[in-house]
Amino acid sequence: xxxxxxxxxxxEHHDEEVDQLYAETRDLRxxxxxxxxxxxxxxxxxxxxxxxYMRNTGQSWPPPGIHRLDVAFAxxxxxxxxxxxxxxxxxxxxxxxxxxxxxxxxxxxxxxxxAGFLGGQAYEYTNLIVNExxxxxxxxxxxxxxxxxxxxxxxxxxVGVCMLTILLLQSVAGVYTKQKFFGITAGxxxxxxxxxxxxxxxxxxxxx
Amino acid sequence: xxxxxVSIEHIIAIAGGIxxxxxxxxxxxxxxxxxxxxxNVFKIMLFLLGVGAIVAILAGAGxxxxxxxxxxx
Numbered sequence: 001x002x003x004x005x006x007x008x009x010x011x012e013h014h015d016e017e018v019d020q021l022y023a024e025t026r027d028l029r030x031x032x033x034x035x036x037x038x039x040x041x042x043x044x045x046x047x048x049x050x051x052x053y054m055r056n057t058g059q060s061w062p063p064p065g066i067h068r069l070d071v072a073f074a075x076x077x078x079x080x081x082x083x084x085x086x087x088x089x090x091x092x093x094x095x096x097x098x099x100x101x102x103x104x105x106x107x108x109x110x111x112x113x114x115a116g117f118l119g120g121q122a123y124e125y126t127n128l129i130v131n132e133x134x135x136x137x138x139x140x141x142x143x144x145x146x147x148x149x150x151x152x153x154x155x156x157x158x159v160g161v162c163m164l165t166i167l168l169l170q171s172v173a174g175v176y177t178k179q180k181f182f183g184i185t186a187g188x189x190x191x192x193x194x195x196x197x198x199x200x201x202x203x204x205x206x207x208x
Numbered sequence: 209x210x211x212x213x214v215s216i217e218h219i220i221a222i223a224g225g226i227x228x229x230x231x232x233x234x235x236x237x238x239x240x241x242x243x244x245x246x247x248n249v250f251k252i253m254l255f256l257l258g259v260g261a262i263v264a265i266l267a268g269a270g271x272x273x274x275x276x277x278x279x280x281x
Contacts, residue, residue: 030246071273072217078264079224085257086231089250093235185246192253199260207263207273 022180033186037193040156044197047152048204051145062142066134069146070124074206077120078198081157084113085195088164092188095171098178107168110191114161121154146205153201156194163187221268229261 055061062068091106125147128134136147167187170176176184211219236254239247266272 027245034245034249068275071267072214072221075221075264075267075273076217076224078260078267079221079228082228082232082257082260082264083224085253086228086235089235089254090231189246189249189253192250192257195260196253196256199256199263202260202267203263207267 019179022182026182029182029186033189037189040193041197044149044152044200047145047149048200051141051149052204054141054145063140066139066142067132069206070127071206073120073124074202077117077124078202080113080120081117081198082195084110084117085192087113088188088191092184095176095181095184096178100171103171104168107164107171111161111164111168114157114164114191118154118157118161121150121157149201150205153194153197156197160187160191160194163190218268218270222265225261225265225268229258229265232258232261 087106088110091103091110094100094102094106133139134143134146136143136151164187167176167184170183232254236251236258239251239254263272
């Protein structure tokens with residue numbers, strides 16, 4: 001470990017070391033995070049292709065006895081999630097430009113919209129299970145694929161909401177600065193990823 | 209004019225989709241010249257977000273996902 005020169009205060013020297021380490025490792029962190037997103041993409045792709053394959057081997061879709069999913073409600077829920085993507089993007093932009101107050105408001109809006117989407121999904125699940133008697137194990141390929149894929153996505157949204165809440169608390173605590181904010185960038189990338197996956201799921205489950 | 213719940217859902221989907229779509233494509237336009245890996249990933253994500261908003265508008269307008277009534281319904 002480097003020893004601080006007598007002319008430079010120890011705390012200041014430590015900050016310089018941290019800044020240098022951050023600058024050196026930022027690209028690596030970004031690459032690592034993008035690789036994580038790619039691996040998550042592969043996970044979703046395998047389930048989506050399995051669903052599409054099984055769906056196209058059946059004679060009718062949805063299977064007899066199961067009604068089509070509620071497109072109008074899902075469209076509203078989708079808009080809620082896509083809206084949270086927009087607020088998250090501008091939250092990051094405001095943080096970059098030092099508008100911390102606007103950043104805080106937009107982060108809270110993103111968290112609320114994400115939680116709203118989860119609430120909508122919980123309502124839809126309840127409606128399907130209670131009124132339509134569609135279950136994960138008792139409704140064949142349709143129930144299994146629908147609950148697996150949307151449940152997996154919902155879990156990602158839940159993790160994202162928790163992550164954004166932690167990021168907001170960290171920001172308030174002063175963990176991130178105008179120069180060092182990779183955590184918020186990663187959070188934004190993750191949230192956009194979750195949005196984009198929902199575009200696919202919404203299309204294949206509700207619109208085709 | 210009578211509005212039922214489904215009609216309100218359609219209106220919200222269309223209006224919300226337009227707002228999100230405009231914001232997404234405007235953000236994409238603003239970020240278009242920014243360099244770097246993460247900004248290029250953001251551009252792809254914003255474009256797909258805009259596409260998602262268009263899909264939501266079309267679904268809300270009944271252009272997509274408008275299936276004929278099921279037998280016995």
